Amino acid sequence: MSPRGRPRTFDRDAALDEAMYVFWERGYEGTSLSDLTAAMKIGSPSLYAAFGGKEALFREAIERYGERFGQRPPEGETARDAVEAWLRESARGYVEAGHPRGCMVVLAALNCTEQNRPVREFLAAKRRNNLIGVAARLRRAVAEGDLPEDADVEGIVRFYGTILHGMSIQARDGAELADLEAVIDTAMTVWPRFLGKKTAPG
16 A cells, blocks of 8 residues: 655655745745645645645745855955955846846745734844844954944944845846946945944045
8 A cells, every 4th residue: 555645756855946936936925835736746735744834835945045045154355345245146146047036035025914924024034144144244354453343333234234135126126237236336335434433434
């Protein structure tokens, strides 16, 4: 007697990738179970058996997205170089062909019903955590003397994090790489304002 549930030939990783792309394109609430099963080429019983349900599948898809497309912690010779490289690398990823535009962590659940509040809060926490690496790089720069001791590290993280998330929305709305690069060019001119009283322009 054959076991019930998903077949032995079921490719879980491939199915997870397909689910990730659907959630990325349509968002959490815009994706139905029938959308998922069609893309994953499995039935609902197999989906539940393998992933535990829609929300659990979404959370796992977010982790897969982070592995495959997530931004790396910013690096560069100086803190300014690191932040600029981080923004430009992200912008390129947002408009890259072969997958939906923008950042899945930013776009997949900005608005949710009360029932799905945990999903929205899950992604909000992801976005905050993604900026921890930026803050750590900036604090290292302060310790090494690259940034002044009174540099506004929190302000830098908040401002350039907002630029990052805004570019994701712009990319989804059709902005091209040149458009995003122009945003970054302008954003980097603001950098001196965060460097403290000793170095900031009067």
